[in-house]
Amino acid sequence: MEKFVYDFAEGNKDLKDLLGGKGANLAEMTNLGLPVPAGFTITTSACQRYLAEGSHVEGLSAEIDDHLAALETSMGRKLGDPADPLLVSVRSGAKFSMPGMMETVLNVGLNDESVQGLSRQAGGNDRFAWDSYRRLIQMFGKTVCDVPGHEFEEALHDAKVRKGVKDDVQLDADDLKELVAAYKKIFAKHTGHEFPQSPREQMDLAIAAVFRSWNADRAVLYRRQERIPADLGTAVNVVAMVFGNLGADSGTGVAFTRDPATGESGIYGDYLQNAQGEDVVAGIRNTVPLQDLEKIDKKSYDELLAIMAQLEGHYHDLCDIEFTIERGKLWMLQTRVGKRTAAAAFTIAAQLVDEGMISLDEALTRVSGAQLAQLMFPRFDLSSHPSPITRGVGASPGAAAGEVVFSSAHAVAAAAEGKSVILVRRETNPDDLPGMIAAQGILTSRGGKTSHAAVVARGMGKTCVCGADEMEVGRDQFTVNGQVVREGDTVSIDGTTGRVYLGEVPVRPSEVVQYFEGDLDPALANEPLVSAVHLLMTHADSAARLAVRTNADTGADAARARRFGARGIGLCRTEHMFLGDRRPLVERLILARTDTERNEALAALQPLQRADFLQIFREMNGLPVTVRLIDPPLHEFLPSLEDLAVQVAVAKERGEEAEHDERMLAAVRRMHESNPMLGLRGVRLGLVIPGLFAMQVRAIAEAAVELAAEGGHPRPEIMVPLVGAVQELETVRAEAEKIIAEVVGTSGISGASSGVEILIGTMIEVPRAALTAGQIAEAAEFFSFGTNDLTQMGWGFSRDDVEGAFFWRYLELGIFGISPFESIDRDGVGRLVRIATDEGRATRPGLKLGVCGEHGGDPESVHFFHEVGLDYVSCSPFRVPIARLEAGRAAVTSAGSDHR
Template sequence: MPKFVYDFTEGNKDLRDLLGGKGANLAEMTNLGLPVPPGFTITTEACRTYLADRTVPAEEIATHLAKLEATMGKRLGDAEDPLLVSVRSGARFSMPGMMETVLNIGLNDDSVLGLAAQSGNERFAWDSYRRLIQMFGKTVLGIDGERFEEALEELKAGRQDLDLDAADFRRLVDVYKEIVKQERDREFPGDPREQMELAIRAVFDSWHAPRAVLYRRQERIPDDLGTAVNVVAMVFGNLGMDSGTGVAFTRDPATGQRGVYGDYLQNAQGEDVVAGIRNTIPLQELERIDPTSHHELLDIMARLEGHYRDLCDIEFTIERGKLWMLQTRVGKRTAAAAFRIAVQLVDEGLIGIDEAVLRCTGQQLAQLMFPRFTEGAANTLLTTGMNASPGAAVGQAVFSSERAVELAARGEAVILVRRETNPDDLAGMIAARGVLTSRGGKTSHAAVVARGMGKTCVCGAEELEVDTKGRRFTVNGTVVEEGDVISIDGTSGAVYLGEVPVVPSPVVEYFEGEEPAGELVAAVHRIMTHADESRRLAVRANADNPEDAARARRFGAQGIGLCRTEHMFLGDRRQLVEDLILAENPRERQSALDALEPLQKADFAGIFAAMTGLPVTIRLIDPPLHEFLPDLVDLSVKVATGAGTEKDERLLAAVKRLHEQNPMLGLRGVRLGLVIPGLFAMQVRAIAQAAREAGKARAEIMIPLVGAVQELESVRDEALKILDEVGVHALIGTMIEVPRAALTAGQIAEAAQFFSFGTNDLTQMTWGFSRDDVEASFFGKYLDLGIFGVSPFETLDRDGVGRLMRIAVAEGRATRPDLKLGICGEHGGDPDSVRLCHEIGLDYVSCSPFRVPVARLEAGRAALAGAESDTR
C-alpha cells in the first residue's frame, strides 16, 4: 500500500514530484533546522487517486494530525486552547494563486472564545474566524467572493481594516455565516475535522479549476501531475503591531540586482500581501520595526540562497516577535533578471557556466528582444508605480478580464487595469499586452504572475483611482475611460497617456553587431558565447531576400535553410506567371520562362552575396499555380457581367482548369515540376548561373513535396544536367513533408544528398487538418479538452510527427551515412522543438531571422542538458 502522507521531517527538496514544490521545500527547511511550523504533506499521488475515485487517505491523515497535536500540545479546534491549521496547495511546479488555500481551520463558535482567551486578543480571534468563513465559503463552498467583500466594505464604511475592532469582526462573522446559509442552504460547518477534510478535497479539486488549467496550458505544465496538500500548524501575523507577514526575495526578481527585496505588512495574514488588498511597506522597514527578526531573516535568506544556489522567494510570518518560515522556492523572475542572476552566480562561484546557460531559456531571450519605449517622448506622464515586470506595453485601457479577452480575440491591444488582480483575472492577464494595478507591491498576485509569463506589469500605482464598474480611472484630475490608449513601462514603472513610440531593445542592437554594453547585454553575451561553444546543432535562417539574409547573418545564422522561391513570383512578376499558365504552345511557354529566368538569377545573386561562403538551401516553387491567378469568383463576375476582356476569359478558363477542392493536396511542389515543362529547369539554371558568378556560393537545391523516390529522381536527373552544363556544383535534396516520404526515407535517400523536414506540412498531413483553418475552428475546444497541451503547429508533436522524423533520420542515414539533415518549418525556432531536433540527430535547424538567437541558445542548452544527463 503506498504511503500517502509525509511529515515535514520525512521529506526533502528532491521529492518535488511526490510532495510538490511547497511540501518538499518545507521539509528541506525543517531538515536545515530553520523555524518552520510543524505539519505534514498529503502527496500528489493521493491527489491523483482522489481525482480518480474521490477518496482521501483518511486514516493516514488522522495519524499525522494526532502526531501534530502531540507536538503542539493542542487539539484541533479545542474549545479551551485550539490548534488551528492551514490547508494549502503545492504542485510540482509553482502555480502562484491558481489553486486553493484555507487558513485558520479549527475555529468555530466555541474555539474562537478559547483562542481569544489564550491569546489575550479578542480582536485577533474574531478577525481570524471571519477570515476562515470568508476563505472557506469561497474556496470550499464555491460562494462568490464578492458577497463577502461587499459585506466587509459595508461594515468598514470608509474605515481601514486596522480601524475595525473585535465587535466589528464579531458582527461580520454573523453576517458571513448568514451569507453561507443563504447561498448554500446549510450552516457553516463547526466541526474542525469536517472543515479540514472538506478543505483538503477542495484543494485537490482546484487542480482542475479553469484558472489552474489555463495557467498550466500557458506555462506548458502537464495536466496529470496533481497537487500535494500541506497541512500546517497556524502561526499568526495578525496578533497586533508586533506581528506581521511578508514575502522576500534574495535578489530583485525584476532586475536581478543583488540585495534584499520584498514586502511586509504588520498585523496581517499572508494572503493580505499577495492579494494586494492593503499596500505593503518595503522589507527594509522591518529593520526599524523589529531589528531582531530582520537580522534573523537576512541570515536565513543568505543561507537559503547558498543552499539552493539560486534566487529564493520566501514567505514568512512574525508572531509577537518570533520569526516563522512558511515557504521557500526558487523564485520566478523576469527575463532580464534570469540572465543577470545566472552570470552573477557564476562569478560568485555558486554555479558553473554550463548551469548558467541551462537556467536561461530561449523564451526569456525572446522577451529581451521586445522593443522598449523611446526616451524623451512627449506623451503625458500620468503616474509612476512599481516596476514589477519589464517591457513596453501599449493598448486600450480595459477594466475587466472578460473585456480584455473579448478585445484581444478581435486582434486589439489592451492593457488590463485593476485595483488588484486575483487568480480569476488570469485569462485577462494572458490576453492583455500589460497589466496595471493601483494596489499591491512586487510580491502581489499581479507582479508574480506577470513576471512568470513575461508580461509587462506596473503595480501599486497609488495615485490611480480605479472605478471598475464605471470602466475608468482617474489620476491627478485626468480621467481615462475604457478604450483610451495608455502606455506602461514595466522597467521604470511609468504610465503614459496615449501611444509612446518604441525603439529596438539593446539586446537586438547587440545581435545587430554593436559591442556588448551594460550589465544585461554583457550577461547575454556571456550566455550566448557559451551556448554557441557548446551546441552541436547549426542554426540557419528562413530568408527569401537579401535584406532578410543579411539580418539573419548578423544574428548569427550559419546559412539559409529555406529560401522560398514562390515569394519571388509576386508583385510585378505575376503577369509573367499568368503568361506561363496561359501559354498555348511550347514557344509561348518558353518565352515566359525566358523572361522569368534573369529575374530569378538576380534574386539568387543578392542572397548569395549576403551569405558568401555559407550554405543556401533554395526550395523550388511549391504552392499551386492557381494562387498566382485572380480569384475565381471575382473573375467569374467580371466575365459574366461583360466587363472582362478576351484575356480575362482565357484566365477564367485557366483558373477553372487549375481549381482544386483541396489545393494543399493537389498540383504543387514536385508535381508542378513534372507537369509544367521547363519550370524547375528555369529555376535550377538561374540558381546555377547566379552561384557561378557569385564565386563562393554554396547552393543547395531542394525539391518540395516528394512522396516517392521516382519523383525525386526525375527532377534530380534534369537538374544535374543543367548544373553540369553551367559548371557548378550544388547539393540536391528534398523536403520531408509528406508522411510517405518519412516512411520510405531509406529509398529517397538513394537520390537525395540532404533532407529538410518541412514540419508545417508534415504536421498538417500527419494530423489530417489544415494549419490555415484549424486555429479558427476546433483548436480551442481541443485545448480545453486536453487533447492538445499546445498547438502542434507551435511545438512539434513528439509522438506522431516526431516519430516520423526519427524513422526518416534512421532509415535515411542507414542508406546514406553522410546525409545532411535539417528542419525548416516554423518549429525550427521553437525551444521545445529545437531540443527534439538535437535528440534525434539533425545537423541544423532553420527559422525566421529574429528567432535565430533563440535557436542558438536552445541548441546550446540541448547539448548541455544531454551532457548533464549522460554523467548522471
C-alpha cells in the same frame, strides 16, 4: 500499502514530484534547522487517486489521523480545542509554482467555541480572534463551498462604512463579531447549511477542496499557458498556524534574495504589519519595503537576512521567501526558486557564474529561448519626454500600450477582435487570469512586487505596473489627480520604471537586439543584461551540436539573419520571388499555349531569379543556402475564379473585348482544385510544366558560378519539394545535374577547383516520403523536414481551416496540450521524423538532415530535433538567437542526462 502522508522531517527538496514544490521546500528548510512551523504533507499521488476515484482514497484518512496526532503532540494542543486550540492552514503545493491558481484555507479549527480559546491564547485579544474567525469563514466559504466571494467583500465594505473607517484593521472586536454573524448568514444562504463547527470536518473538506482545485478553470488555463502537465496533481500541506495579525509586533511578508525584476543583488520584498499572508499577496493593502522592517523589528530583520543568505547559498539561486513574525518570533512559511523576469533570469545566471556558485552549463539551463524572445521586444522611446499621469511599482518589465479595459471578460473579448488592451484593476485575483493572458499589460492601483498581478505577470512575461495608488479605479474608468481615463482610451505602461502615460508612446529597439545586430559591443556596454546575454550565447554556441540556419527569401533577410548568428539558409522559398511586379510574368507562363510562349515567359523570369540568388549567395558567402524550387499551387498567382467570372460576364454584357480575361478565366477553371494543398504543387508542378524547374536550377547554377568567379564561395543546395516517391526525385535530379554540368562547364572554371558544388536533396513533408526515406535517400544528398505540411498531412487537417474552427475546443478538452503547429507532435509527426532519419542514414550514412518548418524556432521542438540527431534547424531571422540558445541548452541537458 502506498504512503500518502509525510512529516516535514521525512522529505527534502528533491521530492517535488511527490511532495510538491511547497512541501519539498518546507521539508528542506526543516532539515536545515530553520524556524518552520510543524506540519505534514499529503502527496500528489493521493491527489491523483482522489481525482481518479471520485473521493475516497483508501488508507488516507487513517494516515492523516496519525500525523495529526503527532502534530498535536508536538504542539501541545488539540485541533480546535475550545480551551487551547491548535489551528492549521491547508495549502496547495504542486511540483511547479502556480501562484494563486489553487486553493488555501487558513485558521482551520476555529468555531464558535474555539474562537474564545484563541482569544485567551492571544492574551485576551478578542479582536485578533474574531478577525481570524471571519477570515476562515470567508476563505472556507469561497474555496470549499463556492460561496460568491464578492458577497463577503461587500459585507466587509459595509462594516467599514458603518464604522467610518478605511482599513479593516480599524474594525474592533465587536465590529468583527457582527461581521462573523453576517458571514455565517451569507454562508448558510448559499450552502443551505450552517458553517461547520467540527474542526476535523473543516480540515477534511479543505483538503478535498485543494485536491479539486487542481482542475479548477483558472488552474487548467494557467497550466496550459505554462505548459505544465495536467496529470501531476497537487500536494496538500497541513501546517500549524502562526499569526501575523496579533498586533504591531506581528506581521507578514515576502522577500527575494535578489531583485526578481532586474536580477540585481540587494534586499527586495514587502512587509505588512498586523496582517496575514493573503493580505500581502492579494495586494488589498499597500505594503512597506522590506528594508523598513529593520526599523520596525531589527532582531527579526537581521535573522531574516541571515536566513536569506543561507537559502540562496543552499539553493544556488534566487529564492522567493514567505515569512510571518508572531510577536517578535520569525517563522519561515515557504521558500522556492523564485519566478523572475527574463532580464533577471539572464543577469542572475551570469552573476552566479561570476560568484562561483554555478557552472556555465548550469547557467545555460537557467534561461530559455522564450525569455530571450521577451528581451528582444522593443522598449519605450522617451526622447519626446512624455509626462506620466501616474507612477506605480515596476513589477514586470517591458513596454506595453493598448486600450484600457476594466474586466477580464472585456480584455478577452477585445483581444479576440485583434485589439491591444491594458487590463486595469484595483488588484487582480486568480479569476482574472484569462484577461491577464489576453492583455498586453496589467495595471493595478494596489499591491507591490509580490502581489498576485506582479507574480503572475512575471511568470508569463507580461508587462505589469502595480500599486499606482494615486489612481481611483471604478467600473469603467479610473481617475488620476482629476484626470479621467475611460474604457477604450489608450495608455502606455512601463514595467521597468512603473510610469503610466496617456496615449501611445513610441518604442525603440531593445539593447539585446542592438547587440545581435552588432551595434552594441558587450565589452563596452554598461548594461549588465547585454553582458549576461553575450556570456550565455557564447557558451550556447560552443556547446551546441545543432547548427542554426534561417528561412530567408531576400538578401536583406539573409544579411540580418547572419548578423543574428545564422549559419546558413535552410529555406529560401522561391515562390515568394514571383510576387509583386513579377506576377504578370507568371501569368504569361500559366497562359502560355505553345512551347514558344512558355519559353519566352521562362526566359523573362530567369535573369530575375539569377539576380535574386546572387544577392542571397553573396550575403551568405561561405555558408550553405538551401533553395526550395517553387512549391505553391499556381492558382495562388491568379485572380479569383469568382472575380474573373464577373469581369467576363460584365464585359460580354457591354459588348467589350475580353480576350485576356477569358483566357485567364479558362486557365483558372482548368487549374481550380477542391483541395489545393493536396493538388498540383511542389515536384508535381515541376514535372507537369516543362522548363519551370530547369529555369530555376539554371538560375541557381549561374548565380553560383558568378559568385565563384568573383572569388566567393557559394554553397547552394537545391531542394525538391513535396516528393512522395523516389522516382519523382530521380527524374528532377537527372535534369538538374545536366543543367549544372552545362553551366559550370561553359563558365571557364570547371572541376572541383571551380568552387561550385551544388547538392541536391528533398523536403520530407509527405508522410509517404518519411516512410520510404530509405529509398529516397538513394537519390538525395540531404533531407529537410517540412514539419508544417508534415503536420497537416499527418493529422489530416489544413492549418488555415482548422485553427480558428476547433483548436480552441481541443485545447480546452486537453486533446492538445499545445497546437501541433506551434510545437512538434513528438508521438505522431515526431515519429515520422525519427523513421525518416533512421532509414535515410541507414541508406546514406552521411545524409545531411535539417528542419525548415516553423518548429525550427520553437524551443521545445529544438530539443526534440537535437535528440533525433538532425544537423540543423532553420527558422525566421528574428528567432535565430532563440534557436541558437536552445540548441546549446539541448546539448547541455542531453549531456547531463547521459552523465546521470
